[in-house]
Structure formats: structure tokens, C-alpha cells
Amino acid sequence: MDVIPAIDILDGRCVRLYQGDYARSEVFGEDPVEMAQNWYSKGAKYLHVVDLNGAKEGEPKNLKVIEAIARSIPIHVQVGGGLRDRNQIMAVLGAGVSRVILGTIAVEQPQLVADICAEFPGQILVGIDAREGRVATRGWLTTSEVIAADLAKRMTDVGVAGIIYTDIHRDGTMQGPNLDALKHLAESVNVPVIASGGISSIADLLSLLSLEPLGVSAAIVGKAIYTGDIRLEEALKAVSNGRWQDIPPEVGTAIV
Structure with a gap:
């Protein structure tokens, strides 16, 4: 399982939101x-x-910074936020990004997602951000009636390379990932699932290893690596060396 650091850009700076609230950024x-x-x-x-x-305003707003990031490091960079049409997606991919993350248009324009997946195979991820199982859109400012697992199934059918699942109520809270929701989602699709939201410790990362056989292939870590609760080097080593069968009972009992 991969551990993926998150960089959230707001007004040109690195921030973390609490439960997706722009007014509670740090x-x-x-x-x-x-x-x-x-x-x-x-x-x-x-x-x-x-x-x-970009997520809030519906079009990329930090493209120069994103391009500078992608050009400065020789690793895969995946980018989301405000990508609502083909030209925007092409602009981000043209900036040196490996994969783009589509969110709002997966709900509002599913045919466009299908067309983009056909045009850029292997480079399109869908981010499913959920409140109590329902998909939030437009920078998490709107909650739809769409069920997260249903959207994941539809996006798998149109050819997305993977699903990023974020439980908004866990994001930025350091309360641990929503293992039950991740398990349900992973069992619903046949593409890799990336976990996001609430991961606060190496123990949380090890608990996600129990879902690796179901297709949870990576975890995005945000606030915890900025506060020092997780040291990235140690997390990478722990996940690389760990096997879900070896997780101590107090870590692994949340999922059976």
C-alpha cells in the first residue's frame, strides 16, 4: 500500500481544512x-x-504553482480541484501532472467523464467525497442525493483508473479513517481505491492494510504529516514491512 502526502493549495499557500470548511483553514x-x-x-x-x-470557483486557480510542483520532482503527481471541462483537464495534464481527479462532473456530467477516460486512459481518477454516504460536490459546498457506492460503480463502468474516497466528516479531524465505508466501497468496484480523510497515526495506516486484499491500494495523509503525528519516512517503512495479518488486535478489530 502506498502512502501519499497531500498538499492542499488555498490562495497560494499550503493549508488543511477541517471537515471541508473553508472558514476553518490552517x-x-x-x-x-x-x-x-x-x-x-x-x-x-x-x-x-x-x-x-479551483474546487470552490469551478476552474483551476493555482495552475502555475501546480506546474512548478510537477516540474520540480520526478514522482507522480495527481491533481484535483475545479476540473469541470476538457480544456481544463488538458491544461492540467499539460502541466506535467500524471493523473487528474474529477469530482463534481462525475455527478453532473457523467458522459463527459466517460469521454475523458477514453481519451486519456489510465490518467483519470474520480474523487468521491461523502457526507454520511452521500456525495458532496462543488468544493464540498453542496451535498447531493447521490449515494457514494452507486457513483463509484457507475464511474468504474466508464473506465476510471481508480477512486479516491474521502469521508468529509473525518477529513482534518485526526479521528481515523472510516473503515466500514471504505470496505463497502471497495467491495462495490473492481478498480483501486485510495483512502482519504482522518488518518492520524501509523496505527490508522496499518488498519487500512486489512482492506488491501479488497483493493484499497493507497492512503492519502494530510494534517497528520504536517503536525508530526505521522513521520512520512516511518509510515512508508511501516506500511512496506507490515502485513494486515500481523496487525495487533487493538488496531485491527474495527474491520472483520
């Missing part, structure tokens, strides 16, 4: 490029970047 760095280089130096093989301004 700044962790002034230079996203420097932060990306830091995570690369500590062993990251992938980087997860979100343009929060």
Missing part, C-alpha cells in the same frame, strides 16, 4: 513547491495536490 506552509520537494526528499513516490480555490 496554514502549514507558504510555498507548496518547497513542501512538495520536502515530501519527495522523505521518500514519497506519489503526491496528491488539491486546488481548493
